[in-house]
Amino acid sequence: MAGLGQRSDKGERPQGAAACRIGIENRVLRIEATGDWSIVHLDPVDRELRAVTSGEIEADRAIIDFSGISRFDTASATVLERTAFFLGERGLKVDLTGVNDAQQLLLDKIDSCGIPEPVRVPGPPLYIEILGKIGETTRAIGAEARGMLGFIGGVMSAIWRTILHPGRFRMVPFVHHMEKSGFDALPLVCLLTFLIGAVVAQQGAVQLRTFGAEVFTVNLIAIIFLREVGLLLTAIIVAGRSGSAFTAEIGSMKMREEIDAMRTLGLDPMDMLVVPRVAALMITLPLLTFIADIMGLIGGGLVVQVMLGMSPAVYIERVAAAVDFWTIAVGLIKAPFMAAVIALVGCRAGLSVTGSAESVGSMTTSSVVRSIFLVIVLDALFAMFFTAVGV
Amino acid sequence: MAKKGEPIIEVEGIDTRFGDHVIHENLDLTVKRGEVIGIVGGSGTGKSVLLRTILGLKKPDAGRVRVFGIDFTTLPEEERRKNEQRWGVLFQDGALFSALTVAENIQVPYREHLHLSQQLMDELAAIKIAMVGLRDTAGALYPSELSGGMRKRAGLARALALDPEILFLDEPTAGLDPIGAAAFDELINDLKETLGLTVFLVTHDLDSLHATCDRIAVLAEKHVILVGTIDDMLRSSHPWIHEYFHGPRARAALAGK
Numbered sequence: 001m002a003g004l005g006q007r008s009d010k011g012e013r014p015q016g017a018a019a020c021r022i023g024i025e026n027r028v029l030r031i032e033a034t035g036d037w038s039i040v041h042l043d044p045v046d047r048e049l050r051a052v053t054s055g056e057i058e059a060d061r062a063i064i065d066f067s068g069i070s071r072f073d074t075a076s077a078t079v080l081e082r083t084a085f086f087l088g089e090r091g092l093k094v095d096l097t098g099v100n101d102a103q104q105l106l107l108d109k110i111d112s113c114g115i116p117e118p119v120r121v122p123g124p125p126l127y128i129e130i131l132g133k134i135g136e137t138t139r140a141i142g143a144e145a146r147g148m149l150g151f152i153g154g155v156m157s158a159i160w161r162t163i164l165h166p167g168r169f170r171m172v173p174f175v176h177h178m179e180k181s182g183f184d185a186l187p188l189v190c191l192l193t194f195l196i197g198a199v200v201a202q203q204g205a206v207q208l209r210t211f212g213a214e215v216f217t218v219n220l221i222a223i224i225f226l227r228e229v230g231l232l233l234t235a236i237i238v239a240g241r242s243g244s245a246f247t248a249e250i251g252s253m254k255m256r257e258e259i260d261a262m263r264t265l266g267l268d269p270m271d272m273l274v275v276p277r278v279a280a281l282m283i284t285l286p287l288l289t290f291i292a293d294i295m296g297l298i299g300g301g302l303v304v305q306v307m308l309g310m311s312p313a314v315y316i317e318r319v320a321a322a323v324d325f326w327t328i329a330v331g332l333i334k335a336p337f338m339a340a341v342i343a344l345v346g347c348r349a350g351l352s353v354t355g356s357a358e359s360v361g362s363m364t365t366s367s368v369v370r371s372i373f374l375v376i377v378l379d380a381l382f383a384m385f386f387t388a389v390g391v
Numbered sequence: 392m393a394k395k396g397e398p399i400i401e402v403e404g405i406d407t408r409f410g411d412h413v414i415h416e417n418l419d420l421t422v423k424r425g426e427v428i429g430i431v432g433g434s435g436t437g438k439s440v441l442l443r444t445i446l447g448l449k450k451p452d453a454g455r456v457r458v459f460g461i462d463f464t465t466l467p468e469e470e471r472r473k474n475e476q477r478w479g480v481l482f483q484d485g486a487l488f489s490a491l492t493v494a495e496n497i498q499v500p501y502r503e504h505l506h507l508s509q510q511l512m513d514e515l516a517a518i519k520i521a522m523v524g525l526r527d528t529a530g531a532l533y534p535s536e537l538s539g540g541m542r543k544r545a546g547l548a549r550a551l552a553l554d555p556e557i558l559f560l561d562e563p564t565a566g567l568d569p570i571g572a573a574a575f576d577e578l579i580n581d582l583k584e585t586l587g588l589t590v591f592l593v594t595h596d597l598d599s600l601h602a603t604c605d606r607i608a609v610l611a612e613k614h615v616i617l618v619g620t621i622d623d624m625l626r627s628s629h630p631w632i633h634e635y636f637h638g639p640r641a642r643a644a645l646a647g648k
Contacts, residue, residue, distance in 0.1 A: 039505060039515075039553065046511050073554040074586065078518045079511070102587070109585045113521035356535055358489055 016070065017041035022052055029059040029092065031083070034068030037076035046079050053086035062087045067098025077106040151348045155278060158270035173276040181242035181277075182284025186291065188241070189234055193292040196233060197225060197299025205307045214308055218315060219322040221300035226327045230293040232379060235338040238285055239371040243346035246277055247367040250350025251360040259351070269351070278343040285339035286332050293331065326391040334382050338375050345371040399424040399557060399589050400445060404454035407440055414440050416613040418454070424556075427583055427590040428618075429600045431635065432610030438593045439483075441610065442561055445591070446480060447471075458557070476504055478557040479550030483565065485542035487534040493520065493545045494530035500552045519548040524578060540571045544578075551582070557589045558582070564596045576602040597636075597644040609635075 018041040021032040031049070035041070064084060069076070084094045099107065123129065162169050204220040250273055253259055259269050301315045310318075349367035353359050400422035407415040414437035422428050430438050443449040445456050447463050455462055458478070463471055487496050494516040501512045520530050523544040534542055543563055550558060560579070564572035576599050582588055583603075594600060600607060601621060608618045611631050617623065624636045635641065 039501075039507075043505070043507050043511065047508065050510070074518065074522070074551075075511075075515055075554065078515055082514065105585045109522065109581075110518060113518055114527075356489070358535075 018045045018076070020045050020048060022048065024057075024059050027059045027061065029057060029062040029087070030065065031062065032065045032068060033080065034070075036071040037069050038071045038073050039075035042075055042079060049079060049083045053083055053090070057087070057090055057092065059092060062092045062094045063097055064094065065097045066100070066103055069103070072103050072106065074106060074110065077103070077110045081107055081110045147352075148344075148348060151351075152344060154270055155274055155344060155347075158268065158275050159278075162271070162275055168271055170272060170276045173272070174280050177242075177277050177280035178284050180245070181238060181281055182288060185238060185241055185284075185288060189237055189288050189292050190295045192237060193225075193230060193233055193295040194299040196229065197221060197296030198303045199299075200224060200229070200296075201300035201303035202307065205303065215310075215318070217300075217304055217308065218310075218318040221297065221304075222319045222322040223327060225296040225300070226293050226323055226331050228331070228379070228383075230296050231289045231331045231334055231338065232375070234285065234289045234292045235335075235342065235375045236372055238281070238288065238339070239342045239346075239375060240368055242281060243342045243371045244364050244368045246343060246346030247349040247353075247364045248360060250347055251353035251363055254351060254353045255355060255357065255360060274343075274347045274351075277347055278340060281339040281343040282336045285342075286335035289332060289335045293328070330382075330386055330391060334379065337382075338378060341374045341378060342371045345374060396423050396425065398422065399459060400591065401457040401460075402441075402445065402454070403456075405441075405444060405451045405456065406453035407437060407444060407449070408452050413613060415444075415451075418610075418614040420608055420615050420618070422557075422589060422591060424589050425583075425587060426605040427579065427592060427603050429604035429607045430591070430593045430610060431595070431600065431607060433631070436610045437613075438610055439561055442559055442591070442593055446478075446559065447475075476500065476553050477555055478559060479553065479555035480559040481543065481546045481550045481561065481563055483561045484539070485534065485546030487542060487545055487549065489534050492531055492533055493525070493537070493548070496534070496545065497530075497549050497552050499549070504553070515552075516548075519551055520545075522551065522582075523548045524574060540567045540575075543567070543575070547578075551586075554586060555588070557591060559591045559593075561593050562595065563592070564594065564599050569598075572596060572598065573602070575599075579603050597641050601644055 016035050018033070018035045018037040020034070021030075023030050029052075031052070033045075037045070062084075064080060066072075066080075080096075084096065087094050096107070124132070201217055201221050204217045205214050208214045208217055208220070250259075253273075259273075262269050262272060297319060301312060301319075304310045304315055305312065346367050349363040349370070353363050398421045400420070402418060402420040405415050405418040406413075407418075418441070420441075430441065432438050440449060444451050445458065447456075450464075455464070457463075459474060461474060463474065466474065487493070488499065491499070494513070497516040497519050498512045501507050501515065507515075516530060517527060520527060525541060525544050525548070529537070529541060529545065534545070537545060547560075547563070563579070564575050567575060579590060579592070580603055583590055590603070592599070592604065604621070606618060606620055607624055608615050609624070609629075609632055610616075611629075616629060617627055617632060619627075621636075624632055627633060627636075
């Protein structure tokens, strides 16, 4: 075979690095290993030896000489042991010479581990994998929908129990969550809705001006904010802020087995964790929405005053003329439903955390994505409903 | 190659504080090449903190640490990384990378520091997996699919990937069943024998101390109060050491020997 009988190490290798002289004489294959055989220098000699054992060998005996090796470790022992094993498989009688005690110890250790079979994970063909993914996802969606329905039922019955026995209601966590998901969200909600109100007004004014209808900017802001945007923005902010917090809080409790501990102490996690959160969010989201509506109108009003020169008094008057009771009511009626969706999705995701820390992370992500998705779907359904009933 | 018995880890006058809370005060410890040293001490005496200080994960407030005769804090980045390859660490729960399989975990140091063919890396990973006593099917599993004991073994396999000179073990037998723990002790002895390892063993496990340690260092009162063999420990009159090595559990562990 090619390369046999020549000195096989090449010039670019560092001084003293692992080398092996491979040669055949009188049907005896001699492999003389020299130099530093630690793992750092192992790759080139590994390739050479692999080429030898996989190529044609015109020999009946093999001698592997260790006496020139200056450094030896488990990796080099693995490579040489493997070489000896494969030569043996090919019907050669293999002798190892010049092996010192420490090397022998390592060789024996590797030998006792067995010749390594490279770790490989066989995968199915691509189309099967794609089909499998689709099937799995479909099944998971079905299972999730069923699970969510069951969870909603569980929460409903817990709420019913609370109504029958008001003493069971956990006042302290309820107030705590109102503060955390409602009061603490105020600055963010106010700032964002104020800015969006201003942006909508500015864009509206620019577009409507081309028709000479810039006074209707006020109607645009008032209706869009009170009916849709105020609530949607708030719900999305709350889903990102509080929905994720619910999942992370409950999820890490689940991970530390606190939920199991509650059960063994005769406490119902539904009563302790879920009901207060759902109730708190159902109260705070409408309130936040109302404030968001006001802030959006203020933001819009400011822009209208600057761009159209409309005084605040006239602005308020025009807003009042543009909206009626139902415009505001449509926005606020939707709020508790969205709050329930966000809280239920968040709590359920938290309770479905399994043991590991990464599942808290992935459940939190999916809880936010799911609740925002559902909030928007719900909003579309409400839009259809309100159109149908004609408000 | 350095000789057996010379100091390999030298800790001199370490102070460690967390705010006002003093963990170590003027702590000295020398570990010799080729020995298994067990670090014992009550909970909160800073055994793991000492381990982290030696590894350079925590900067001491005073004093210095030399490993392989080198003060790592003064070393340029490149040199430090090179020398860090000379030790392996097994953290309490294995600290395996959760996104990688066991075999890939073991191959991380190969991939990062060396140029090896995939085939050779696969073979080496398989050998390490066999060495720590895992079944060869374990290589394709993710850490979340392993039991606690298997995770520790897999963590050990990764720590051994580059044939380190020092092996740091943080409570390796905690949480293992007695059979698994005994097998782990045996594994440590075996590896020390074949690979010529120096082992720095933080443990609470009296059986482990008896089975593996050449010397034991006792951490109490903010520093190392005694270093010596198990017989030295048994002879010591210090109340905590006496309590530790003559308590009911210690007697049971000794009786088994």
